[in-house]
Amino acid sequence: MRFVPFVALAAPALAQYNPKPERATVKPRNTARELQLVSPDALIKQINLEDLLEGSQQLQTFADAAGGNRAFGGTGHNATTEWLYQTLKATGYYNVYKQPFTDLFTAATTQFTAAGEELDAAYMTYGPSGDVTANVVKVNNLGCNVADFPADVSGQIALILRGTCSFAIKSANAKLAGAAGAVIYNNVPLTALAGTLGGVGDYTPTVGVTQEVGEGIASKLGNGTVEATLFIDAISENRTNYNVIAETIEGDHDNVLMLGGHTDSVYAGPGINDDGSGTIGTLMTGLALTKFKVKNAVRLGFWGAEEFGLLGSYHYMKSINGSLGGNSTEINKIRAYLNFDMIASPNYVLGIYDGDGSAFNFSGAPGSGKIEKDFEEFYESRGLAHVPSVFSLRSDYAAFLENGIPSGGLFTGAEEIKTEQEATLFGGQAGEPLDACYHAACDDINNLAHDAYLVNTQSIANSVAKYAVSFEGIPRANNTLRKRGAERARLLSRFDDGGHAHHGQTCGVGKIAI
Incomplete structure (x- = not known):
């Protein structure tokens, strides 16, 4: 396929899946x-x-x-x-056009340590910045109701299992319960948890971690307190974006x-x-x-x-x-x-x-x-x-x-x-x-x-x-x-x-x- 030149392309090495089929080279169209x-x-x-x-x-x-x-x-x-x-x-x-629209973009750098160990954590988009050092408190059930959060979560970092309700609900409930931050851990193994809160709202600073990280922290809590530091430096800006629509x-x-x-x-x-x-x-x-x-x-x-x-x-x-x-x-x-x-x-x-x-x-x-x-x-x-x-x-x-x-x-x-x-x-x-x-x-x-x-x-x-x-x-x-x-x-x-x-x-x- 011959593309419109935009930047130089690296020539890909071909695998053995499809030996030299007919190339769909685009030529100037007549009728x-x-x-x-x-x-x-x-x-x-x-x-x-x-x-x-x-x-x-x-x-x-x-x-x-x-x-x-x-x-x-x-x-x-x-x-x-x-x-x-x-x-x-x-x-x-094709008749082709670009359709512009503007929406809020957010991204962040994060750092999360627990019990002195630095751990991978992913920002939940649309969440606020934060810098808190506090104890981790495990939330009862899944954090889908404010009543799931124990009283001693106030001023601390809530540890919440993924499931049943959206990340946004969990983060908002953590904020209502007085938590200074929230860590949501995955409910399936071996995979990171990055996500979105869906839009601007009244949330606590929130990150996602793997099931293994979350369960590891929960296990340590069974033996005493776990101190953690959660740092989020978020940016938020309106960005113009484009759909591309092409019709024959x-x-x-x-x-x-x-x-x-x-x-x-x-x-x-x-x-x-x-x-x-x-x-x-x-x-x-x-x-x-x-x-x-x-x-x-x-x-x-x-x-x-x-x-x-x-x-x-x-x-x-x-x-x-x-x-x-x-x-x-x-x-x-x-x-x-x-x-x-x-x-x-x-x-x-x-x-x-x-x-x-x-x-x-x-x-x-x-x-x-x-x-x-x-x-x-x-x-x-x-x-x-x-x-x-x-x-x-x-x-x-x-x-x-x-x-x-x-x-x-x-x-x-x-x-x-x-x-x-x-x-x-x-x-x-x-x-x-x-x-x-x-x-x-x-x-x-x-x-x-x-x-x-x-x-x-x-x-x-x-x-x-x-x-x-x-x-x-x-x-x-x-x-x-x-x-x-x-x-x-x-x-x-x-x-x-x-x-x-x-x-x-x-x-x-x-x-x-x-």
């Missing part, structure tokens, strides 16, 4: 009449590993030049969105397939799997499509500020559903939305969102089951296993489901621990996280499963080609199904405080405040 109608087999042939890795390396380059991350509104993220915009615009196949010039614009993923990383790392893999998988499919004619318009959505609470996708949806602009007729034009957030996790499973609700008793909008079935048939046609992934409403598909739009997508896993059964199905290491570098500095160019990356992008191409021709079996969006306010909160509360989710377990870090 759609000269192109053949897209088909799944033809579009899949345009997808190859070399292009995917070249695109991933470009994102790594942007992160390296920006201090190691592509967090929203920063130079690494701005370079990402500008590159996407210029690359798609250069094809002449040709095709029926009253019957639109939309697909996308988020373009920002967490502050801690470059985000090459989360969600650089979804970004590049979507982009490469979109570029490959330029060699074909479509019946239905195809719209690509590259979302900003997902890591701060799905801000970009919700801003976009509000701009077309009548909240900020547009009207409900625009919603009805989107016949399906496909979401791709982490499709190359190193210790992967091949997850498909549970559109019909048969696995988790929580279905997407009508038509989501058909989208799920089409993905399943692709993997089965190749003799590949697949597993259902729960619609937790913790990725960008949430805004579309809430507006009654049939939705689906793929997910290879974040911090969940791989089971023995999953290791049998997909290989890899049982007892280890699906992505041990999730939301960490090591989520870099070396944090990609090449085989999963390729087959999942081919799966994207298969569905895109299918729906670019026909939406048979997928009804239009039903505006009466739009879930708002308290209903959304009720749905979110079913899935704890997680980010992404799979097999009904939380695996993210609380991207939305409940």
